[in-house]
Amino acid sequence: MIRFDRVTKRFGRFTAVDDVSLEVGRGECLALWGANGAGKSTMIRCMLGLHRFKGVISVDGLDVRRQGRRARRLIGYVPQELGFSDDATVKQSIDFFAGLKGVAVPRLDECLGAVGLAGQGHKRLRELSGGMKQRLALCLALLGDPPVLVLDEVTASLDAAGREELVMLLSRLAHSGRTMLFASHRQEEVMRLATTVAVLERGRVDRRVAPAELFGPAAPANEEVVLRLMVDQPTSQRALQILRDRGHEAYLNGVGVLVAVASPRRAAPFEILAHADIPVKDFEFVEPASPCMTAARSAAAASNMRGER
Amino acid sequence: MSTICNTRGLGVTMARASACRPPSVASTFLRLTIADLRQALLARWFVLYTAAFVTLGLGISYVSAMAAGSTGLDGFGRTSAGLINLVILIVPLMALTAGASAIAPQRERGSLAYLLVQPVSRGEVLGARFVGLSLAMVASIALGFGLSGLILSLKGGAADPGSLVRLASLAVVLAMAMVAPGIAISVMTRRSSVASGIAVFVWLALVFGSDLGLMAAAGAMHLRAQELFYAGLASPLQVFKMWALCGTDATLDILGPAGLYATDTFGARLPWLFSGAMAAWIVLPLAAAWVIFTRRSQ
Amino acid sequence: MCGVSTVIATVVLFGVAAGSTAACDGHGESCGCEDPDVTLRCMIADASPGDTILVPPGAYHGPIVIDKPLTLIGVDRPTLRGGSGDILEINAANVTISGFLLAATGDSLERENCAVRVNAGSAVIEDNILYDVLFGIDLKNAAGSVIARNYIGGKDLDIARRGDGIRLYRSDAATIEGNVLEDGRDAILWYSTGVVVRENTSRRCRYGFHLMFSGDVTIEGNDLQENSVGVYIMYSKGLTIRENLLAKNRGPSGYGLGLKESDDYTISRNTMTANRVGVYVDGSPFTVEGPADFTGNLLACNDVGMTMLPSVKGNRVHGNSFIDNAEQVAVAGRGELIDNDFDVEKRGNYWSDYGGYDADGDGIGEAEFESRKLFENLTDHRPELRLFRYGPVHEAIEFVARAVPAVRPEPKFVDWYPMTTPPPSGAAVASLSARGPTVRTGLALTAVAALIAGLAFASSPIASSLRRAASGARRLAFRAGGES
Structure with missing residues (x-):
């Protein structure tokens, strides 16, 4: 579903992503795991067309550079933080992005309810808490039911409760046939969401392992x-x-x-x-x-x- | 047009993108433009500058209407001269600030990246910014000139509607010719504070620097009238002023030998010359912005 | 064909012009009456001095020479056509030409192709239409002639290749009245005295009226617009110029009225508007004899109201209105105008940019009007800097000049008794300032449309900022309530 083929990205002298080839199969949930600066976010930003890079990245066979617009239609993206904090209401932002994606404006309460924001449609974005904003971001990413979900450190700026809420939502999404690529440096999240972990070290994929292999077996049910x-x-x-x-x-x-x-x-x-x-x-x-x-x-x-x- | 289907995992219905046609370029552009227009109109700078523009415009038209009332005569007098001066001072500042705030602040906040991740092209985003901001400028100018015109008509001023509309349209052209370089500045700078700083600097340079520099050069290097005229064409403010002055009878001799040279050399082609100069100020910065914006990592 | 026209000509001439009128009847054979041109020449040849010839309608060809005192009256405006040469030449005094259409002279400046050439005195040229002519009416040594109510339309040529619509050479005591001149070079008076120029109209010519070495000329009630110069007086004296409308004269010189090395003039109650320069004074008065008065004129909306060369002295400019000229009074070059009076007997002029006030209600401002603008000073000295007029730098420079007395230029002149209301001006102003209710309504409608457009755009942010303000106020009220 997602293919990185010999992708290299340099910022000046610094090589953030170094000749990475990686494939994420349909329905797979791949976690990019590594320290800060290992290249997790850079890989995601390359894939989203925000960076220029060497190599080829394709999503469902679409080259993200040459067919970026069509490729991005397949992707729902949740950033670390939703950057805008303006006067638009939740409903207005949903309408706006639904329009950009070319999907019919969904029934507001259902799609907000799905992320636990039912009844918040009239609120302005700057009135939302961090956790609510991230759930709104998830809601926006899910507009049009894209087959690929890309998450970039989505819980990094949340408090513990917000984090837990979001991860619970995500874990329900992760095991529903959707392809997911996410960057995280929280073991907890990786354990709960990932089917596979790509371990990045200094811009290279060191190895691909199952989460249990990396962190030991998940806690048994009654443990x-x-x-x-x-x-x-x-x-x-x-x-x-x-x-x-x-x-x-x-x-x-x-x-x-x-x-x-x-x-x-x-x-x-x-x-x-x-x-x-x-x-x-x-x-x-x-x-x-x-x-x-x-x-x-x-x-x-x-x-x-x-x-x- | 679109089918409603179950969003996997969350058990709710949502419209599914893959099942409906992608939005046309025009509709995406329109959406982006409206959003940008909205955002510009909501910005504090817009409200402040518009208030200043409207207030000063009102003052000028009131004073000139009172003065013209005694004789009924106002040729190219107080009203137009005052409004031209006002436009030259405020519109470029407003438009440059608008342009400078088009890209850089959003890049800083990360909302630009979020927008670019959507199925839109960067050209569309940039073009929509330009159109949206220009429309915001149209709103501001329409308010300013509308109130001025109202005062003039109530007070029996001598300005005729045609010339007022003409002046307002030229102000819009000037605004566009200043929004474009503003956007270029915004695209080229990483930080929004730097972008607005550069915009203000460019404004100062255009409003005072270019004229003063030219005057000094004319004195020191004994520039001839035609050289002065061509040098003046380089400044969109000067072009706006000349265009506004050349009026319906296409003469510029009010500007002395340089204007006379222009009238004699170009005659009826003067408006074309001016539109060319303005078009260059719109197209070249936008092209530069486009090249940088589409190439650069965000 | 020819026979028929001959018959008609004979009948008409005979019927209308019985008595002392010369006609073709008695001399049919000798005149060769088959051709109207031959007939006309024959009539002229056969006429006795003092006869009146009624010329029947039709087309005739020049050149036609008249060498005895005759009155030629065109019946139903017969056409005299010139072709490549002249049309009519008058070599005897007391000839009257009236009611003709004179069309198409040649276009040789060298031969000065001309519609009506008058070489003798007391000619009367009236009620004719001249068009496509190089020179129109050319009077040489034709004292006491009258040129009245003619239309004279020049050729569609470059200004340098045109001829004069009216030219007087050593023709004293002539009257030029009620003519309309278009697209010619000048209407010019050479070495002629006692001439009256009254109520003529001129459009798109080089000089509306041009005086060279002439004297005792009255120019009044003329309407001279869109020429290069309205009236240009050179080396002349004894001039009365009053109640003319001199507007939109913006050619290469572009003066409403120009005075060059002339003397003894009274310029009063004229209206000079929208010219490049309202009044241009160069070396006048020349010998300082007789009055040099400018009074009761309205100078409005010109690029420069009045330009004087720095050497000029002895003019008395008073009781005029200077309104909204881009520059009210300019000195062409370095210098002041202190040797000219801008007030006479404690009455000055009205200046639209005068900032003083009238405390005692005598119509005279209590502070003097000084013209000491730094930017004007610069542009008088270096006119090409006018390019920067109306720009922010212009304002900035004047601001600096007001704030920093050190850089303030010496005043060009001082009007010690500026008037606070404009004196009544000539009737011509009424037509200029007629801003009917239509214009005002149009303005109002345009303004309202613009307002609606602007508000429609800005309505959502205005509403939202109002909402914000309201909620802020509520919060404040709530907090205040909570605290008390």
Whole structure:
């Protein structure tokens, strides 16, 4: 579906993409994985016709340079951040881009509802939060149901809750026969979305592997995962209390709230906290056997014992 | 025309691109133009400059109408001279600023890249910017001249509608000849602040620099009248002024020997000469902008 | 054919011109009446001095020579055609020519092909139509002649190859009245005195009227437009020039009125508008004898109202209106005009750019009017810099000159008693300033259309900024309410 054939892109002396050949099959979800500056975004921008480059990139057989307009009609693109923040409303932007793509203007509530923005059509773009904007970007990318979805670090500027929401939406899209190419440096996203990972190093594709191969096997269904949620200091006590009230195993740790959840339900703490109006600044996964978790558990056990006594 | 089908994965219906015809170039261009026009009209600079233009235009026409009222005479007098001066001062500044803000700020914000990723060509994007901004200028000029004309007609000024419409149309031509280099500036600079800085500099150079420089050169190098005239053709502001002055009887002798030379040499072909000069100021910067814009990475 | 026309000619002539009128009847054979040209010449030859010949309608060919005092009256405007040479030559005094159409002279400037050549005094040339003529009416030593109500249309030639519509040479006490001259070179007076030039019209000629070495000439009520120069007076004296309309004279010289080395003139109540230069004064008055007055004239909308050479002195310019001339008074070259008076007996002129006011209501401004503009000063000295007129630099230079007295030029002249309202001007102005209600309505409609167009464009941003302002106001009100 997507072919990179000996693609090279130089910025002055710096070679951002170095003779890369890569193929993404129909229905495949390929993650471009690598450090900052490894060439992930550059490859995507070449493919979208934003950069001039050496080599050939084609989408469904269409050369993105010579048939760029037709090639881009097949692509839905979600950028890291939706750049415009003007006075246009959500509805107006959907109408505008639907027009550019030549698709009939969709039923607003359905397409907004699909990305969790139902009822927000009248809002102006500058009134939207970062997460809402990214979901709008996804909505715009899906206009016309393009067979290819290209995502460039789409969660990078979102807070944890926004990130989780978006990834949940994307994971439903990823396994629906659509071809997907995305750049990310979050293991969590790659694990959940990718079927294949292309590991980039200094502008070259080092290897192509399955996500499990790169990060180890995905957590089994019932395995316990531990989240560390960063919340504001004043709200941390309340967050802890709410999580515990809802039956989660949660501990306060100097840097955040540690929550243990079963793997399939790992979004639940975010929802609970969002419901309670407690913003989650960031989160990370912690090994259940990590020292901080063990310490927290044993401390809790000790205090429990004291309490029972 | 389009079929509604299920967007895979999200379980909602959306129109599917592959099932309907791609939009025609004209409709895409129109869409982009309207969006650009809207954006220009919403911009703060537009509102401010238009307000200044309208206010000063009103002032000029009021004063000249009061003065002409006593004699009923106003040849190429206060009204036209004042309006020409006003146009020369404000319209280029407005148009250059508009042009300079056409590309660079959006590139900075990333919304330009997002637009270019859509199924549009860069030529369309650039052309639509030019047309949209020119239309915004038309709106501003129409407001300014409309109010001035209203004042003149109410106060019994001596300007006739034909000459006012003519002056306004020439102002639009001047605006286009300034939007184009503005866009070129915007395409060539990476940062929007630099772009607007250069635009203001170009404005200053055109409004004062070119005339003063020519005057100095005329003094120092003893330029002859015809050399002065040809040098003047290089400045779109000067061309606008001469075009506006040459009026219906196609004479420029009000501008002294240089104007006399122009009248004698070109006569009825003067408007063609002027339109050629203006066209060059529109086409050449746009061509340069197009070459750079379509070649360069965004 | 010829026989028929002869019969008609005979009948008409006989019927109308009985009495002392010469006719062809008695001399049929000797005149050879088969050809109208022969008939006409025969009539002239046979006529007695003082006779009136009624020339029947028809086409005749020049040259026709008249050498005795006769009156030739064209009946139903007969045509006299010249072809490649002249048409009519008058070699005797007291000849009257009236009611003819004189068409097409030759075009040789060398032979000065001419429609009516008059070589004797007291000729009357009136009510004729002359067209496609090189020279129209050429009077030489023809004192006391009258040229009245003729139309004289020149040839469609380059200005350098045209001849004069009217030329007087040493023809004193002539009257030139009510003629219309178009597309000729000049109407010119050489060495002629006591001539009256009244109510003539001139369009697209070189000089409307041109005086060379003439004296005691009155030029009044003429309408001279779109010529190179309206009236150009050279080396003449004793001139009364009044109530003429001199407009749109924009040729290479482009003066409404030019005065070169002339004396003793009164220029009053004329209207000079839209000329390149309203009045041009070069070396006049020449010997400073007699008056040199400009009074009651309206000089409006000219590129330059009045241009004087720097050496000029002794003119008295007062009671005139200088309105909206791009430059009101210019000095051609370096210098001032301080030896000319711009006010006489405590009355100056009206200047549309005068900024003073009249405190005591006597119609005279309390501050003097000075012409000391830096840009004008520059362009008087270097006229090619007029190219920058009406540009921002023009304004900037004047601004600097006002702000920095050091660079302010000496005044060209001072009007110590500027008038604050324009004096009444000649009747000609009415036609110029007639801006009917149609024009105003048109202007208003155009303006409204432009406004609607502009608003239609700008309506959405205006609405949105209003919305923004409203919501801002609501927020403010809410906050204020919350705080109190």
